[in-house]
Amino acid sequence: MLEKSYVLPTYARADISFVSGQNATLTDSEGKEYIDFTSGIGVVSVGHGDNALSQALCEQAKKIIHISNLYQIAPQEEAAKKIVLESGYDMQCFFGNSGAEANEGAIKIARKYGEVDGQPKRYKIITLKHSFHGRTITTVKATGQASMHNYFGPFPDGFVYADDIDQIASLVDDHTVGVMIELIQGEGGVQPIDKEKVQKLAAFLKEKDVLLIVDEVQTGVYRTGEFLASNVYDIEPDIITLAKGLGGGVPIGVVMTGKKDVLGAGDHGSTFGGNYLASTAASTVVDLLSAYKQSGALDEAIIAFAQKLEALQKAHSDIFTEAVGFGLMRGLRVVDADTLAAIITAARTHGVMVLRAGRNTLRFLPPLTITKDEMDEGFARLEKAIGTL
Structure with missing residues (x-):
């Protein structure tokens, strides 16, 4: 072969x-x-x-596949609108190409949010043991599985691992800026977190001005029965990441946040992220699954x-x-x-x-x-x- x-x-x-x-x-x-x-x-x-997705991709490919994010991309704007409306949250989107990229974007938003002039830098992000957040150097370190950390260090500093959701509050200190969790740990064994504990944690973090980041790379886009697992848990995270099912097979990743004024021009970018083809896929998938759910x-x-x-x-x-x-x-x-x-x-x-x-x-x-x-x-x-x- x-x-x-x-x-x-x-x-x-x-x-x-x-x-x-x-x-x-x-x-x-x-x-x-x-x-x-x-x-x-x-x-x-x-x-x-799927015929509808295949046809939408073929029609778009005949016109434009890629330009770059230096110009306006109408299909990207339409996909972002649909994602935000389906979520029910007042957020904006950044498009990348994978779940790991989306989680990198989430970490960057949190780290910049923690940079306030005249105050101690808040940079620590708490994640759970047995979590999985990606395979880039930073998201590998965010992943709370020790076996994933072999060979690839040194890693970026600032990640703290909680044994379980009950321990998270005790680990928050003056340098903590965010908590990143999967509401159902996928790679960690299809392990849902208790709903009441998640709601209690969300309220605690809001009180402490610590960002709640929910990794919905696997749970998002109707995988749990609603558009987001966050909807099922009845919480409103500060940052949400999506990928996997959003493109129906076309590579895509999204980080969405209500903290709209944190990143400015030049703070983040992606050559391929949200191009015409990927955005068309996302927009079509959201339409198909929204109708499927409503039926x-x-x-x-x-x-x-x-x-x-x-x-x-x-x-x-x-x-x-x-x-x-x-x-x-x-x-x-x-x-x-x-x-x-x-x-x-x-x-x-x-x-x-x-x-x-x-x-x-x-x-x-x-x-x-x-x-x-x-x-x-x-x-x-x-x-x-x-x-x-």
Whole structure:
């Protein structure tokens, strides 16, 4: 394969090459079909091969793909408007190309916000252990998993890790400017944080003038059933980051904030961020999923998927200790890591794609538009795979 000669070996790739897809069904180069319970790790929110998204991208590509942010970009302005209106918050957006970039932008906003003449510099940002915020040098350091910090230091200073949400308040000091959390830790094991504790923390931070930054790279854009997990938790963060499902597969990242006067011209930038193609993708995806939500179809899909998952857990309680998550961001706790690895391999053999999260969680991130037939087929294949263990 060309990969071994020309691509750096940073992924332990499965020996499968996909050539086409339709909604939650993928076909590989050998003609084998798979039910996709991963959506490219929460990215392909409107499914593979969506006609409306494909047509919008083709039409835009025929006109302009890229200019640069030195000029006005009408599709970017339209996408920003839709994102802000869907969020329900009074915010403005900056466009990048990934979740890590969005989180870098959030950190820069917070750090500048903490720079006040004549006062001690506030620069510390508290994050949670087992969090994941990206793979750039700064976002790796923001990530509260010690194993992620191997090899790549020295790192930027100023990140403090809390064992859990209960400890955060005690770590806030005169140099703290922000707290960055995922409301549901994705890579950390599909671990939702208690809603009342989040609301209590938000009120405390507002009182202390410490910014609440919510990383919604994985939870955003209807993954949890509402446009934002922040909407589900009934809080109003100071900064929110989005990526993954926003572009439906086209790379994009957004940091949005109500602190509109912090960054000025030259403080931040991105060559590709929010260009014509990416903005068109985001605008189209928001339109599609907003209509899907309003029709009631999203809620129906969430209920149906949850029922299937809970039935699987109960049928194999010797393997799965509990079902976790909400919306279409779900997981099953597995008795041990070896069994989890065996399930993922067997599932792939039987034509269904699932993910690992943390040490012992089987993770499910299907396209939000997954049909009941695709669910039925996927869970039937998963049942067969489990039967081979």
